[in-house]
Structure formats: C-alpha cells, structure tokens
Amino acid sequence: xxxxxxxxxxxxxxxxxxxxxxxxxxxxxxxxxxxxxxxxxxxxxxxxxxxxxxxxxxxxxxxxxxxxxxxxxxxxxxxxxxxxxxxxxxxxxxxxxxxxxxxxxxxxxxxxxxxxxxxxxxxxxxxxxxxxxxxxxxxxxxxxxxxxxxxxxxxxxxxxxxxxxxxxxxxxxxxxxxxxxxxxxxxxxxxxxxxxxxxxxxxxxxxxxxxxxxxxxxxxxxxxxxxxxxxxxxxxxxxxxxxxxxxxxxxxxxxxxxxxxxxxxxxxxxxxxxxxxxxxxxxxxxxxxxxxxxxxxxxxxxxxxxxxxxxxxxxxxxxxxxxxxxxxxxxxxxxxxxxxxxxxxxxxxxxxxxxxxxxxxxxxxxxxxxxxxxxxxxxxxxxxxxxxxxx
Ligand code: LCS
Numbered sequence: 001x002x003x004x005x006x007x008x009x010x011x012x013x014x015x016x017x018x019x020x021x022x023x024x025x026x027x028x029x030x031x032x033x034x035x036x037x038x039x040x041x042x043x044x045x046x047x048x049x050x051x052x053x054x055x056x057x058x059x060x061x062x063x064x065x066x067x068x069x070x071x072x073x074x075x076x077x078x079x080x081x082x083x084x085x086x087x088x089x090x091x092x093x094x095x096x097x098x099x100x101x102x103x104x105x106x107x108x109x110x111x112x113x114x115x116x117x118x119x120x121x122x123x124x125x126x127x128x129x130x131x132x133x134x135x136x137x138x139x140x141x142x143x144x145x146x147x148x149x150x151x152x153x154x155x156x157x158x159x160x161x162x163x164x165x166x167x168x169x170x171x172x173x174x175x176x177x178x179x180x181x182x183x184x185x186x187x188x189x190x191x192x193x194x195x196x197x198x199x200x201x202x203x204x205x206x207x208x209x210x211x212x213x214x215x216x217x218x219x220x221x222x223x224x225x226x227x228x229x230x231x232x233x234x235x236x237x238x239x240x241x242x243x244x245x246x247x248x249x250x251x252x253x254x255x256x257x258x259x260x261x262x263x264x265x266x267x268x269x270x271x272x273x274x275x276x277x278x279x280x281x282x283x284x285x286x287x288x289x290x291x292x293x294x295x296x297x298x299x300x301x302x303x304x305x306x307x308x309x310x311x312x313x314x315x316x317x318x319x320x321x322x323x324x325x326x327x328x329x330x331x332x333x334x335x336x337x338x339x340x341x342x343x344x345x346x347x348x349x350x351x352x353x354x355x356x357x358x359x360x361x362x363x364x365x366x367x368x369x370x371x372x373x374x375x376x377x378x379x380x381x382x383x384x385x386x387x388x389x390x391x
Contacts, residue, residue, distance in 0.1 A: 006073070006189060007257045014068030015250065026065045028247045032056045058235055062243040066250050067219070070209075073188040073253070074201050076221035080234055081246055085184065085204025086112045087239025088218030092202050093117070093149065094237075095230035096178050099125035101148040104177075106133030106163065107361040108156040110204075111352040113182065117151065130361075134293065136167035143175050153182040154193075155297075158309045158345040158369045159362055160185075160284040162293040165300055169197030178226075184208070187336065189260040190303040200226055205241075207336030208306075210252040211259055215245045259338065259374055264303035266380065267372040271308050273381045274370075279318065279388045283310040306372040307335060309345070315366040318391040319344065323368060325387035328379055335371035340380050343369050 003009065015026045034053040036042035044050035053059050067079040082088035093116065097103050105117050107130040117128050131138035133152055150172050154163040165181065172179045180200040181193040187208035193201050203209060205217035218239075220230065234240075241249075264287075271285040283290075286297035287304025297304060312318040323331050329340040333349050343349065346358060346365050353363070372380065 009069075009072050010189075010256045011254050013072040013253075014065045014070075026062055026247065026250060028243050029061045030243050031060075056243065057238060057240045060240075060243050060246070062250075063241050063246040066241070066246040066253075069250060069253055070188075070203075070219050070221055073192075073256075074183070074221040075188075075192050075194045076201065077224045078227050079219055079221040080227065080230070081205070081241040081249070082218035082220070082234070082239045083241050083245075084216045084239065085110075085202070085206055085218035086116070087237075088202050088204075088220045089113055089180075089182065090116060091230055091234040091237060091239060092180050092200050092220045092222075093121070093151065095226070095233045096149045096180075097121060097126045098148075100146060102127040102129070102144050102146045103149045103151055104129050104131060104139055104142045104147055105151040106153055106156055106161070107131060108133070108159045108161055108363060109151075109153050110157045110182070110184075111350040113151070113153070114350075115352050132161075132361075133163045134161050136164050136171060139168050140171045143171070143177065147175065147177055150177055150179045151181075152179070152198075153185065154191075154300075155185045155286055155305065155307065157185060158307075158350065158367060160286055160291075160307060160309060162286060162296050162300075164296055165193055165196035165198055169199075172199075173197070184336070185307050186301060186305050187256060187260060189257050190264070190305050191301045194221070196300060199223070205245075205249050206334060208260070208263075209256060209336075210245075210249045211256065211337055212248075212252055213334060213337040213339065215248045217241050217245050217249055260303065260306075262374040263306040263372060266374065266377040267304060267306045267308065269377045270370070270372050270380055270384070271304075274308070274310050274384065277385070277388055279312055279314065279391055281311045281313045283308055285309075307369070308372070309367050309369045311364060311366045311368070312388070312391060314391055319366050319368045321391045322387045325390040326383055327386070328375065328383035329370075329387075335369075337371065338374050340373035340375060340383075341371040343371075345369050 070079040285308035
C-alpha cells in the first residue's frame with residue numbers, strides 16, 4: 001500500500017514483517033557476513049549483477065530498513081546510514097570535492113564540519129570560502145570556476161541562522177554546483193530540504209531521529225546518481241553503521257512526529273520565557289517574532305524546532321553560573337533528545353574553531369545553547385528561572 005502522510009511513514013517506512021518469523025519489528029541482523037548459495041552467486045553480488053547482502057560494511061538488512069525509512073521521510077531516492085554524523089558528512093563532501101576544487105560553506109557550522117572543510121580537506125588540496133549564509137547572494141559572489149560544492153546548515157549550529165534554501169539551490173543549479181545541507185537541527189518532520197531543491201541532505205542521527213541520547217549515527221539522503229558517486233568513498237572509508245544502532249534509530253523514528261510536536265510546542269514557550277527574563281540580553285530562536293528571519297522560517301520550515309541560543313546580560317561569567325546551577329536540565333552537549341540539554345558552544349562543541357573566526361561569525365564567548373526536551377514545560381522553565389536567578 002502507498003501512503004504519504006508523515007506519521008504513517010515514520011511508523012512503517014522501510015519496514016516489513018520479517019518473512020521467516022512474522023516479527024512485526026525489523027530484527028537486528030547481527031551478522032557481519034551473509035552466506036552465498038554458490039561461488040557464482042557470490043561473484044554476481046560483488047559485480048552488482050544480483051541484489052543481496054554480502055558483508056555488513058557494504059550493506060545489512062537492519063541498516064537497509066533504516067535507509068529506506070530515511071529516504072522516505074526526507075523525500076530522497078535513496079539513503080546511506082553511517083556510524084556517525086561526521087562519517088556521513090565526510091563521505092558526502094569527499095564524494096564531490098577533489099584536489100583543486102572549491103567549496104563555499106556557511107560561516108557558522110558544527111565545529112567538526114568546520115574543521116573538515118577549513119583544515120582537513122585543505123591538506124588534500126580542496127579550497128574553501130566561508131560566507132554569511134543568511135544572504136543567498138553571498139553564495140553567488142563566492143562562486144569560482146572550480147566551485148563544486150555548497151555546504152549549508154539551516155538553522156546553523158549554534159546561531160540558528162537560516163538560509164533561503166530555494167534561492168541557494170537555484171544559484172547552485174545555474175552554476176552546476178552540488179548543494180549539501182545538514183538538516184540535523186530540524187529533522188525531516190520540520191523541514192525537508194530536497195523539496196526546496198537541495199541535492200543532498202546529511203544528518204547526525206545521534207540527535208532528533210534516534211532521539212534518546214543512546215547511540216551515535218549519521219545519514220546521507222540523495223538521488224541514486226549521487227549515491228553511485230558516493231558509494232566508493234563511503235563503503236571504503238569504513239564509516240558504515242552497525243545493525244544495533246540502526247535498530248535503535250528505527251525505534252526512535254517511530255515516535256519522531258509525536259516527540260517533535262511537543263518539542264516545537266515547549267520550545268516556543270521556553271524561548272518566550274527567556275526573551276522576557278530581565279537577566280537575558282537576547283535569544284536566537286526561529287520561532288520568536290523578534291527573530292530577524294522569522295518569515296523565512298515560516299516559509300521553509302513546518303515548525304521552529306527545539307534549538308535556541310542566548311546570551312545573558314552578565315556575559316560569559318553569568319552564563320557559566322547559570323549552566324552550573326541547572327538541576328533538571330542536563331549540562332551536556334548533543335541535542336534533539338527527549339531530555340533538555342544545556343551547553344556552552346564556544347568552550348565545547350565549537351572550541352575547535354579558532355577564536356577570531358568564531359567572533360567574526362558572531363559566535364560570542366557568552367553564548368549559551370539550549371536543546372529543549374519533552375519534559376513538562378513548566379518544570380523546564382522553573383529550572384531555567386532558578387538557574388538565572390543564581391547569576
Ligand atoms: N551536524 C550537526 C549540525 C551537529 O550538531 C553535529 C554534532 C554533527 C553534524 C556531527 O554528528 P556526530 O558525528 O556527532 O553524530 N553536534 C554536536 C553538538 O552540537 N553537540 O554535541 C555534538
């Protein structure tokens with residue numbers, strides 16, 4: 001049966017009752033290797049002439065169910081699940097950018113991605129330009145004859161800056177450039193970049209899709225043609241996901257829409273509370289009417305999400321005091337989980353970025369980041385309030 005409503009796809013996508021036992025839940029195929037009926041069959045599978053599993057680094061039935069689910073949710077033709085978000089991002093970027101090529105990327109990115117593009121790939125002869133991703137013209141201006149890839153996070157980590165996906169995808173198509181977008185902060189429930197013309201979506205599955213802070217994983221969702229280009233990199237660099245983590249992610253995805261309804265709802269209330277608090281200087285959150293790109297967010301996102309960052313009037317010292325005073329919220333990195341997490345990007349997730357580059361991009365030392373969970377919102381607000389009052 002064909003079904004196209006998000007909630008139904010989240011519960012059933014990519015999964016079929018196990019043919020040998022009738023198990024409703026996709027089993028964990030904890031096998032590194034798969035038996036061939038004959039030497040000829042083994043050869044045919046390696047040649048790609050016959051479909052079927054060979055060896056888990058090259059494909060696994062539990063991982064395949066997750067990949068089919070992700071492709072369906074993001075509206076892509078196909079997906080690959082990776083051991084981590086960084087594994088997925090590295091494979092997607094390295095599939096396109098080779099020695100002598102140039103990447104244009106947003107200037108606020110997760111620290112690991114920033115390091116990959118600005119330092120690691122540079123050592124392999126790949127150039128880059130970082131631009132303010134809030135204005136699509138900046139991508140056009142930074143394009144060079146050797147530009148092969150545009151890389152964006154929208155909303156960006158941790159400033160929540162949005163990129164007009166349709167506008168940037170249009171610029172990229174005009175110049176024959178591949179667009180890769182990290183959709184980790186939104187999840188496919190709130191935003192589906194492929195619908196806006198983006199070529200490749202990457203995720204850290206560690207976050208919203210698994211949703212319970214109990215695994216690490218990543219994904220690339222794209223066209224069949226892109227995957228043909230990426231597979232030699234992906235399958236040989238060895239960042240494949242294992243069956244256990246695929247199973248945990250599949251279990252998380254079944255409640256994605258339910259968790260995210262609560263996350264969207266809680267977060268607006270928390271952001272409004274923070275914005276109105278006398279100790280808070282400003283809040284970055286796409287669901288606030290004061291957010292400079294509020295209208296763009298409404299246009300391209302189905303909800304504002306659970307991520308926000310803010311600065312206290314007392315700056316870094318007050319922010320540290322607040323983080324040390326929370327009782328319900330966990331002082332921890334990561335995001336998108338059922339529990340509310342609070343962290344300090346400049347000294348944690350983004351400390352890998354040189355300070356002057358951080359400041360140039362607007363990532364100030366006093367910035368505090370919050371990932372709102374699905375606890376009772378009054379309890380979250382009461383905890384933040386008592387922590388703010390300690391500063
Ligand atoms: N993309 C984004 C937007 C991220 O925030 C992260 C990790 C990654 C990719 C990498 O995913 P991983 O390899 O860790 O699965 N972000 C983290 C963060 O903000 N706090 O802790 C990790």
